[in-house]
Amino acid sequence: MTSRTYPHGVPCWLDLETPAVDAAVAFYGALFGWRFTEKLPPGVPARYVVASLDGTDATAVAAFATPDPAVPAEGPPAWNTYLAVDDAEASARRVIELGGQVVTPPEQVGPPGAAAGTMVRFRDPQGAPGRLWQAGTRLGAQVVNAPGTWNFSDLVTPDPDGALAFYGALLGWEVDPQIAIGMARVPGYGDHLAATTDPDIHDRQDGVAPPGFADAVAGIGTTDGPARWSVVFAVVDRDVSAQAARDAGGTVTSTEENEWVRTASVRDPLGAELVLSQFAPQHTG
Template sequence: MTKRDRYPAGVPCWIDSARPQADKAVAFYSALLGWEMTDQMPPGSTETYFEAKVDGGLVAAIGTWDNGLPEVGWTTYIAVEDADAAAERVRAAGGRVVVEPHDVLDAGRMAMCADPEGVTFAVWQANTHIGAEVVNAAGSWNWSNLVTADIDAAKQFYGAVFPWEFDEMEIGGQRSVTIVVPEYGDYLETINPGVRAQHAEGGAPPRFTDTVAWLEPMDKGGPRWHLTFTVADADDVARRTPELGGEVLVEPFDIPWQRIAVIRDPDGATFTAGEFKPPT
């Protein structure tokens, strides 16, 4: 497994979650996904920031701090070269800056933002902390997809903020749009030579290697950035979730290339658990 060492601008790069109290979530995700979690805040701090590792690489974080958001959930961070300039693009495109750009010690510089639908996300200008080092492996982050009531408006907003291109496709009779960063596949080739050919041979759609997220029609959960964690066994994750204090909102079912379940953690944050199941 190759660890990520950087993220090109426009690529989702990190996820974390702020809670009033972190204890239940730390215990839940550690047991469910096998996370090894360490509080990075100094002794005596009034806040916590538990960074999670899988196979020795950073995957996510959970802690107690004020992120300016009213509800508990997962925040997706998108890599940028300049957080201040990205925040200005958010405003110019009709969004809001919820938390102004600021330095996070020497880790990087960030701003918390909201799109015109009110969906929150963060921009991240990396310094010593590039984001998730392990992705797509069991127990780690796989995707963050934007669930939106207006796909065309979302394309206009996010396309003005980030260097994103969009490819249209239909899945299960519904419109779906992939978010493409053309340089991303080039980076992936440097850490996994031949990955473009592997995707093509597996029947992936054009530019799949450059795809960084999806836009999806809104469901009952409302507009949001919704993330998926890769798991080794979706049925096992769903079975253990209630024992650990969570709730299975959607029982495991099959979609192309995956078996998935939708989970709510003990604090109310939701995510999808996805087991990779290529066609036989």
């Protein structure tokens, strides 16, 4: 089985930092049917729990972690989007050059000699928190877009033009309103998928998705509030999953429909926000 890899600039991993890891496991296990594996040995005060579809890293989808006590918490728990980079050190320097903030410098995480990767916590110039990730043994999410897995991360910001200038220079993002319905793209990403884990992507999207959608890596939205990442998970049926979220102790804050998807915005019992998305295209032209 070919492992899923992520070129420079592509969102690659998710985690939720919370002191209530067991509560997170209970909610998301009930919502998505995930299975969980503790990655730190017993007796260590920290927790790092990887969620997967079958209990193995081959189907890893996300993780839950206790917060780093050296990093002050800001607000309730929130899902973190990790962005793949080829060189964490060079990318951290570039964040600063482009007007962003490096919250924690590049640090290897995971066991010595087999590091999961090198992580950088940062904030973009509009204040959105994010993570840079130079992969080691943890390549990133291995199952995506399937029901119960990560579908997309959308950057919501009061200054889309400023954000695009930053991420374009840092990660190579491009936006063309006539291609991929204005979403940020990493040119060549679709070809990378076709050559690795998704050989049918171009044929499957032909006539269904907008031109260039195979290269799309993130949505860009506008908000009057603080800049942040909105994390979207795929589901089979929006209404069934929304009710499952309620039954597990979450709150459905809104529902929406457009020509492509039916969505529900959810706040989990920990305060973290997420979006459930059912792909339901109204046309194929």
